[in-house]
Amino acid sequence: MSETQTDARNAVVYIDDQPCLDLAADVFTYPVDTPDEQFTLMVSMRAYKPYPVKKFYDQCIPKRKQRSSVERAIEAPDYTDLRAFVLDHFLSFEGAELEDGSEPTIEQQRQWLKENPVFLERIFRNGIEKVGAPGKAEPSGESGKAVLLFGQREHHIPLEIGLYSPETGTRETLRFTAHLERLSQSQKHQYDKAISVIENSRRNELYQENNWDVIEQIANQALKRLDGAVVIDGEPCAEANKENWIARLPLLMKVYALAQAIQEIDIKNA
Numbered sequence: 001m002s003e004t005q006t007d008a009r010n011a012v013v014y015i016d017d018q019p020c021l022d023l024a025a026d027v028f029t030y031p032v033d034t035p036d037e038q039f040t041l042m043v044s045m046r047a048y049k050p051y052p053v054k055k056f057y058d059q060c061i062p063k064r065k066q067r068s069s070v071e072r073a074i075e076a077p078d079y080t081d082l083r084a085f086v087l088d089h090f091l092s093f094e095g096a097e098l099e100d101g102s103e104p105t106i107e108q109q110r111q112w113l114k115e116n117p118v119f120l121e122r123i124f125r126n127g128i129e130k131v132g133a134p135g136k137a138e139p140s141g142e143s144g145k146a147v148l149l150f151g152q153r154e155h156h157i158p159l160e161i162g163l164y165s166p167e168t169g170t171r172e173t174l175r176f177t178a179h180l181e182r183l184s185q186s187q188k189h190q191y192d193k194a195i196s197v198i199e200n201s202r203r204n205e206l207y208q209e210n211n212w213d214v215i216e217q218i219a220n221q222a223l224k225r226l227d228g229a230v231v232i233d234g235e236p237c238a239e240a241n242k243e244n245w246i247a248r249l250p251l252l253m254k255v256y257a258l259a260q261a262i263q264e265i266d267i268k269n270a
Contacts, residue, residue, distance in 0.1 A: 009022065010025055010026075010028075010029060010165065011028040011029070011047075013231065019165065019170075019229060021174045021229055022233070022234070023232045026046065027045070027046065027047070027091060028044070028128075029043065029044045029165070029166060030043050030162070031127075032123050035118065041093040041094065041095045044090075044166075046091060050212070056085060059080075065206075083121065085124070087110065087113060092109060093109055128252065130161065130162065131160075132160050155179070155261035156178075157178045157260045160174070176227060176229045177228055179224045180222040180258070183262070188262065191215065191258070194210060194218075196208065196210070212255075222258065222261065223246060237249075
């Protein structure tokens with residue numbers, strides 16, 4: 001680990017012996033399995049700003065190309081800019097050695113990543129982008145029926161991310177809840193308009209474009225607080241200090257939380 005990383009603040013902090021995500025962190029360390037899943041590298045990345053992700057994120061969505069009246073091909077995404085983003089934010093990784101048993105330098109690590117672009121994609125897909133809901137428990141109700149909620153004032157979106165703590169040498173699963181104000185019909189309309197499906201008849205292509213600025217703006221407006229394993233400088237992420245943490249909450253966590261809230265509305269209106 002470089003001297004710069006040693007001085008930097010890692011995303012996993014411990015409060016009352018419980019692991020938490022510190023949004024004021026400089027470094028996020030992700031456990032990323034090799035493609036054969038035999039080994040795991042602990043990859044340290046600089047905290048990212050929203051803009052670089054917005055520039056390439058649409059490129060990660062496969063395009064559909066009409067080959068004939070009855071055939072449509074799905075083209076592989078273009079990961080060129082995604083790979084450049086990962087390399088630009090890469091700091092180092094742990095869990096690998098050279099053939100002679102020595103530790104690879106940072107430059108050797110970077111060179112290996114350049115020669116193995118699929119692993120750059122895995123760092124993004126299985127690390128940075130990997131935000132989800134905690135595993136659902138088995139239904140406990142006897143009826144086995146959905147519970148309808150009326151007059152709900154907030155969306156309560158459970159989140160789960162996996163990180164590595166260099167401090168303790170431990171892989172941690174951090175679970176917390178994002179609370180969003182009940183989305184208005186206007187916000188729902190803005191969200192729907194921000195997602196466009198484009199059909200290019202000249203190229204016979206069908207692809208998706210998203211206005212990530214609008215999507216982030218809606219998320220920033222709607223998010224009220226974060227409960228559980230997430231803090232900002234050791235303090236809970238509450239509505240009263242929202243201006244301190246909302247800009248530090250990673251874009252892809254916002255995107256996921258908002259998409260889940262929109263899905264709740266769609267289910268209610270179905």
